[in-house]
Amino acid sequence: MKSILVAITLVLLGFVTICKTDLDLFLDAQETFRLLGVNAELYYVRKGIVNNYALSFVLPIHPDVQDIRFTWRSLRQGPPDIYYNMSFEVSNPRAMLAPVANISNTGKVPNSISVFSITFPCTGNITADVEVVIQMNISIFSASNISVLNFKRKKTCLMDIRYQKTLRNKLYYNNLQPLTPRPINLTHNPITMDDTATHVKMSTRIFYITVGCACAVIILIAMAVAIYYLNTQKGNNRGYSERIKYYDSTSSQQLTKQQSQTFLRSETPVDNSYKSSSVRNYSCGPSPIPECFPPDPRDILQEMGIEHRRIALGELQMEGTFGRIYQGTLLSETESETELGADQGIIVKTVSDQARPDQVHLFLTESCMMLGIIHQNIYPVIGACIHPTQPPFVIYPHSSEGNLKKFLLKCQVSETGSHYSLSTQQLVYLAIQIVKAIQFLHRKKILHKDIATRNCVIDNDLLLKLTDNSLSRDLFPGDYHCLGDNENRPVKWLALEALVERRFSLASDAWAFGVTLWELMSLAQQPYSEVDSFEMAAYLREGYRIAQPINCPDELYSMMSGCWSKNPDERPKFSQLLVYLQNFYEALGQYI
Known part of the structure; x- marks a missing residue:
């Protein structure tokens, strides 16, 4: 039985074949970070033992990456x-030529640590993902003792901009000119220098004639406008002599009033006692600028209003100091719909009667964070009931398993009676769904700022949805801390710059995802449980991070560690995280 367990462990780790050669072949930490954003060495052969899992991993190559650098050495003294003998296979020669190594394709493995590179020359003719296989045959002295290593790569080649311009120019000129040029009859239509000069003179005359006509038309229009203006002025000046005495007697008052309205200083109070329509419509002073207030979340949610009588509360799922989450039913509007079974299962978030107004306002504001966003991994708000005298209801679709953190805690005690049990592959599948949800939010220019398992829900088919963080502070008080600034924050999920400087970005969301992935692999254990929240900033500055969870593969922990880099620019992008997790998920599936 023990031997079977050892064999299974070796298969999962990937080290199953012992090479007949003493060889180290790997990507060093700097090269792995350049390609995958992970700061760890990736061994293909270590002390003669082949890592079949690493060889089966199809490494994606970004369009900006032109080569890969391998480190190797012979351990024989x-x-x-x-x-060795190297050869290459390319799936799309039109997009990429055969790779080129900076060493010969056949030769002897050096006895000291050396680095060789393989360049992937894209043609620039088309945009395509090219599958590349680098085959390396390793042998000792004779051809009968050969170990074959196949490195699989997927290079993304883009069409060259210059090539695009060339194609556009060809298309342009092909559209202008016929494919078969017309013959020129030099006998019947000879072209002479005199004819050319005549054509130039004629073109010049036509140009000057056109300009002259345009100027004449402009002059005629200007004269017509001037005549009309003079006639209008004559009509307006009639009766001037009869009104001149009146204007003489009031001119000083009008002048004083006009000056006072036109040249008011910014600190001079305006007399609002005179409110005639003429002053409101034709005031010479600057128009007032209305103050800008943030929209009231009640008004926003009211647009999704559902009548209170249609909401039937069921079992209480979670309860905090003032927040509550119920299972419920959204009743149909008409009797005909009821007969057809149109009632819908829902989840209702609400507050107690003792909740303070600021707590209610925070609950409603955070419920609006992802309003109107539709994605298979986003938990949408489908309605709200804003009643003037009763606590507000915010309505979500029904979720069979509910909160992800509660679900993972059930999996912790699976050996003591719970029917839940999750494999590593299933946990990676949940992480992939979280990454897809965050990517979609980022495309919508939204930073989540509170990514954690407590802000996810899950169904019994492992369909995960990322939620807003409304009521999370109340329902999970152990995850939020106040550092003397009167604000509860998820201190142990925040990136260093977000914790110290309140600076959030795509990179800070990547940090929080790394902690969330740690939660998944540890089945919702508390991160940094031994660290006081007031000491977190100093703890992170000194370079300390959470330890690797038990049964967590080294590759996943290396990816987490990359998410917690102190420099935000060195953290992996979510596109890189998605590719890495998907490939890791597929590799795990090969051993199940």
Whole structure:
């Protein structure tokens, strides 16, 4: 039985074949970070043992990456030497030529640590993902003792901009000119220099004639406008002599009033006692600028209003100091719909009667964070009931398993009676769904700022949805801390710059995802449980991070560690995280 367990462990780890050669072949930490954003060495052969999992991993190559640098050495101190033979296969020669190594394709493996590179030359003719296989045959002295290593790569090649311009120019000129040029009859239509000069003179005359006509038309229009203006002025000046005495007697008052309205200083109070329509419509002073207030979340949610009588509360799922989450039913509007079974299962978030107004306002504001966003991994608000005298209801679709953190805690005690049990592959599948949800929010220019398992829900088919963080502070008080600034924050999920400087970005969401992935692999254990929340900033500055969870693969922990880099620019992008997790998920599936 023990031997079977050992064999299974070796298969999962990928080290199953012992090479007949003493060889180290790997990507060093700097190269792995450049390609995958993970700061760890990736061994293909270590002390003669082949890592089949690493060889089966199809490594994506970004369009900006032109080559890959391998590190290797022979561990043999004396003869016989280790020899190699390299060859390449390319799935799309039109997009990429055969790779080129900076060493010969056949030769002897060096006895000291050396680096060789393989360049992937894209043609620039088309945009395509090219699958590349680098085959390396390792042998000792004779051809009968050969170990074959196949490195699988997927290079993304883009069409060159210059090539695009060339194609556009060809298309343009092909559209202008016929494919078969017309013959020129030099006998019947000879072209002479005199004819050319005549054509130039004629073109010049036509140009000047056109300009002259345009100027004449402009002059005629200007004269017509001037005549009309003079006639209008004559009509307006009639009766001037009869009104001149009146204006003489009031001119000083009008002048004083006009000056006072036009040249008011900013600190001078305006007399609002005179409110005639003429002053409101034709005031010479600056128009007042209305103050800008943030929209009231009640008004926003009221647009999704559902009548209170249609909401039937069921079992209480979670309860905090003032927040509550119920299972419920959204009743149909008409009797015909009721007969057809149109009642819908829902989840209702609400507050107690003792909740303070500021707590209610925070609950409603955070419920609006992802309003109107539709994605298979986003938990949408489908309605709200804003009643003037009763606590507000915010309505979500029904979720069979509910909160992800509560679900993972049930999986912790699976050996003591719970029917839940999750494999590593299933946990990676949940992480992939979280990454897809965050990517979609980022495309919508939204930073979540509170990514954690407590802000996810899950169904019994492992369909995960990322939620807003409304009521999370109340329902999970152990996850939020106040550092003397009168604000509860998820201190142990925040990136260093977000914790110290309140600076949030795509990179700070990547940090929080790393902690969330740690939660998944540890089945919702508390991160940094031994660290006081007031000491977190100093703890992170000194370079300390959470330890690797039990049964967590090294590859996943290396990816988490990359998310917790002190420099935000060094953290992996979510596109890189998605590719890495998907490939890791597929590799795990090969051993199940």
